[in-house]
Amino acid sequence: LEAPSAKDVYTVGTVGRIQKMIKLPDGRIKALVQGIAKARAVEYTKKRPFFKVKIELLTDTEPSELTIEDEALMRIIQESSEKLLALKGELSGDVGDLLSHIESPGKLADLVASNLNLKVEDAQKLLEITDTIQRLKKVNDLLVRELNLSTVQAKIQTDVKDEISKNQRDYYLREQV
Secondary structure (H helix, E strand, O other): OOOOOHHHOOOEEEEEEEEEEEEOOOOOEEEEEEEEEEEEEEEEEEOOOOOEEEEEEEOOEOOOOOOHHHHHHHHHHHHHHHHHHHHOOOOOHHHHHHHHOOOOHHHHHHHHHHOOOOOHHHHHHHHHOOEHHHHHHHHHHHHHHHHHHHHHHHHHHHHHHHHHHHHHHHHHHHHHO
16 A cells, blocks of 8 residues: 555564665665564554554564474474475575474474465464464465475476477477378
């Protein structure tokens, strides 16, 4: 929206620091922002020409000790992430190492989620979940869906390539005859 009201803005968001700003030729501005913390808008102190709010910082609830189920879920997410990256041709040894060395459910959930093509609504729902195990479960659901989509997409691409190859082979044979 060009001029959103307070009702049009999510109440939970990210406190960030602008690292770099670039003015694009078409007049738009591109900004690189580093997330610092999660926060909830408590009160709007200014609404024009931009919003200014008082915030309450949100902290994630990490379990004091991981259960067997939690560890299994983390391993499933790590393996599924590697499969997804391999399907997309983006898997490297560094990424695999990074995924396997993350011991915090919250950090794993955030890293995996940041590399999924999420709709704004899904990303917002994840941002609002402060219980890291619950966020990890939601990320797993989204990851399974993305993995299924990518698998079907890869199959379609393979089928199309096979059909094109068959048509080219047929054409070549007809030309030879």
